[in-house]
Amino acid sequence: MIIEHRTYTFRPGSVDGWLKKYEAEGLPIQKRHLNRFLGLYVSEIGRLHTTVLxxxxxxxxxxxxxxTAMYADPEWQAFIAGVWALDAIQSQDVMIMNPAPFSPGA
Structure with a gap:
């Protein structure tokens, strides 16, 4: 298994609005397409206004x-257009992580 680790940095004051929209609209679509949701985390200490998905x-x-299938889904296209309209995300970093040989699930 590989892990996709996405870090989003938001404008101050915009994380809660994005989280509500994502939970209600985006996550159900992604679960349908991407299947193995491992978690979404919000920074408490350190670099604030940051989430890891x-x-x-x-x-x-x-x-x-x-x-590819998700990007073709009209529901996803409508959701992501609404996310960009929020003008909340300042940066996005995506990493693909491979497990060390002794990691669970390796």
Missing amino acids: MWGYDSLADREARR
């Missing part, structure tokens, strides 16, 4: 196929 995939090919 993680998804698990069988491989890079699995990730590519699932994300």
